[in-house]
Amino acid sequence: MTNKTMSGPVHLPDPTRPPAPTPGCDVCEALDRQRAQAEKAKNHRRATTCEMEIRRHPRHEGQQ
Template sequence: MCTTPRGSIDIAEVKRQQTTAGEPVHLPDPTRPPRPAPHCDVCAALDRQREQAEKSGNIRKATSCEEEIRRHPGHGKQP
């Protein structure tokens, strides 16, 4: 037991209430293009379009292709 200006504090109770941080959350790097899903023709085609758009300087189209790859079914769980 510890006495403070606000009253008594049970140190054992404080220690029981303390929590520890959980496992760290790993988020994908949003500045890197997404990885196409393996063996997916749609993802492969979008990745080729993204690469061509990037090489030609069409960043808007490249970004659009990246978003389509990220939203393609089966892509939600990939980093």
């Protein structure tokens, strides 16, 4: 017999918004400052690179 119930909705982050740095993480905060500076300078490639690095940076234990 097949289960006919549906699972809940999937919630994905908004890809148009920059990722939030992990609070208290010097690396994430530095990358976020670099991202903001790159956006101000209209260097979209660098800003995107910083965003990718923030997203890939491991979350620190106890800080989520």
